[in-house]
Amino acid sequence: SQKIEQNSEALNIQEGKTATLTCNYTNYSPAYLQWYRQDPGRGPVFLLLIRENEKEKRKERLKVTFDTTLKQSLFHITASQPADSATYLCALAHGSGNTGKLIFGQGTTLQVKP
């Protein structure tokens, strides 16, 4: 069966450390994968998109990797800050044309302690 999994347990780290979140998938072949941030009671906000032919993508303190062999994406936040505390969702592109869609993981909650 098709699955997309993120660590359901909250990740607690100290301010200044690097946070690493994992997204694993099975029985999908996404052309690209996206990461979103969601704050409580709000809609997700797009952060980064990485394509299947890209190994790594960076944006300021954020870094995403995409390993199509392992079927895994890692999301890193370096020099983490309490303001980075939120739930992070991965989403993979599935299908094509008008029948395509984004499939979301359940998200991992990150708590950065000062």
Next chain:
Amino acid sequence: ETGVTQTPRHLVMGMTNKKSLKCEQHLGHNAMYWYKQSAKKPLELMFVYSLEERVENNSVPSRFSPECPNSSHLFLHLHTLQPEDSALYLCASSQGMAQETQYFGPGTRLLVL
């Protein structure tokens, strides 16, 4: 904010009520979506509209009825809902295909009593 607005932000309704959720996008996008988000669950895609035509309905109960009068507006009409329908309802839009980056509204927190 993201350019996608939703009203109301909070809604409490009885099981026999009829209400509507409204979504408006100011981004010039061609596709709009309704998602349901329940606690500890992934976002569930409910409806997809592309160029004002419904292209997908993921087996959503008929008590949810979408309407897309133009490419900027999307409604979700609610009728005789069940308590298990209580959730955060999110509207999103994208420039083209659904696999592309989506821009979400703030959501409507719905409580069905």
